[in-house]
Amino acid sequence: MNARLLQQSAQCRDTALAIPLKEGDGWTTWDLTPAQVDTLAAHERLVRMHPVTATRWRLKARDRVGAVRLGSGDGTVQLTITPKVPVDRLLHLVAYAPDRVHFDPRPVTAEARPDLLPALAHAYVSATERALLHGVLHDYQETYDTLPFVRGRIRHADQLRRRPGVPVPLEVVYDDHTPDIPENRILLAAARRLLRVPGLDPGARAGLQRLTARLEGVHPLPVGAPVPRWTPNRRNTRYAHALVLAELVLRGGSYELDGERDIAVDGMLVVMWRLFEAYLARAVGEALRHRIGGRPEPQDRTFHLDTAGRHVLKPDLVHYLPSPHDRVLRQAVVLDAKFKTGPERDDLYQMTAYCVRLGLAEGHLVYASGKPGTVQVPIGGSLLTIWRHVIDLARPWRALAADIESLAETIDDARSARTV
Structure with a gap:
């Protein structure tokens, strides 16, 4: 760890009240100064507060997870909300939806977890190979x-x-x-950083070596040099996910959010249900594209419930396939992700509206836990099938990736059976 990080860690310990909370847990009681109360009250989207006495408060995490440094002076607080899922699973989700992560440049303390870097290496290889699919940016x-x-x-x-x-x-x-531009220098620096991690399995190491070979002509960053700045634009849009992961590698490596062996890393906040939705839409869409072709449209907003166009439908994924008659791409699959334990009646109403409006005979609801199944809905003289799938985030991240492939296969098989 360099001197700057040591100094930042010391500053975090010296001035900030550490408040560790857990996603989904109940109320906990804390002694807070008026300045600390003001700091937390100004960030009510992160934590719920209830007074017990003038100096004692009950706190409960809302729907965000991560670690962030809030306030200043005597009111400084380091708020840590530990996710239910292990961090390697969280990183696997972030690999598909890094735009759902909010980074805060103010340093927070965290425990180093070198054993998570191999998991991050696989996520980084996957995201970067997608970024370079159509060639290296020049x-x-x-x-x-x-x-x-x-x-x-x-x-x-x-x-x-x-x-x-x-x-x-x-x-x-x-x-x-x-190709020697900031975006490629960042990707190369992250790959070289991960290649120095002991314990990488051969697949991750081979993938990183392929990436460094693809980036021939890009100058490596000197040791200790700052990470180059890049500005999102139309030209580098396909790089965006990989660049966010690369910056995560170069910022803090891999870390847990509730440890005691201090390092200084940038603050990070994630709304888990939004991350889950974005992950499912992009991962399943990509798996379907590889399996059956067509074009996935995550968070498709082109359909409306009413003829006046005032009520926008918001499915998490619509997958388009060529029509057998005119080869024009038409909607073929609709999927919606639910970060909850099981189906609710409103979910069925919502998916029924999606299917009727899109002209589909089946729809797919994907939950973070619970039991799979199907529901048959009579529509006119036919039956609409609503599938309930489960992607269990408690499973190891490699198994999670395999589950996505299996889900894409199930969706394709159901669609094919309907077509026949």
Whole structure:
């Protein structure tokens, strides 16, 4: 750990009241100063508060998990909300939906967990291979060079200062179309960082080595150099998920949120139900695309319940396939994720509306726990089938990835049976 991180860790310990809470747990009682009460009250989206006395308060976590540093001075609080699922599962979900993670640059303390880096390595390889699927990004960079011929324009001041009266070589500057851009430097730095982790299994190591080979022509970051800045834009959209994971690797490596062996990492907050929805939509959509082709549309907002277009339908995934008649892409699968233990009547009403509006004979509800099953809904003279699937986040992350593939297979088999 470098001196800066040690200093930040000491600062976190010296000034911040550490409040560890757990997702889904009940109320706990804390002694708080008025300044600390004001800090927590200003962040009511994170924690519920109830007074016991003037100085004692009962606290309960809301629907976010993570660790974040709040307030300043005497009111500084380090709030940690530990997720129900192990952090390696959380990282697996984040690999598909890093845009659902909010990072806070103020450092918090956390326990180093080097054993989680192998899990993060697999997630990083998967996200980066998706980013590079259509090639490595290139961009024009202004390059200063010394050449025996003219390229771009001559830097006359440098030429006169360094080689007065000597015609060659020439000091020139030109625009070079190169992969050596900030986005690729970040991806390469994260891959090289993970390759230094002991205990990587051969699959993860081979994937990281493939990535470094793909990034040929990208200069490695010098040791201790700051992470280059990048700005999201249309050009690097396909890199966004991999870049967020890469920054997670380079910021704090891998860590637990409730430990005692202190390191300083950026604060991180996740709304679990939103992360679960985004993960299911993107992971299942990707699995379906690999299995049957077509185009997945996570969080598709193109359909409305009413003719006036005032009531937008919000399924987590609509998958489009070519029509057998005209080869035009049409909606073929609808899926909605529910971060809860079992089905509720409102879920069935919602999926019925999706299926009727999209013209589909079946829909798929996916829960984080509970029991699978089907519900038959009579619609006119036919039956609508609503499937209840379960993706158990308590399972190891490798098993979780296999469960997604199995879910895609089940969805395809059900669709194919209807088609026949």
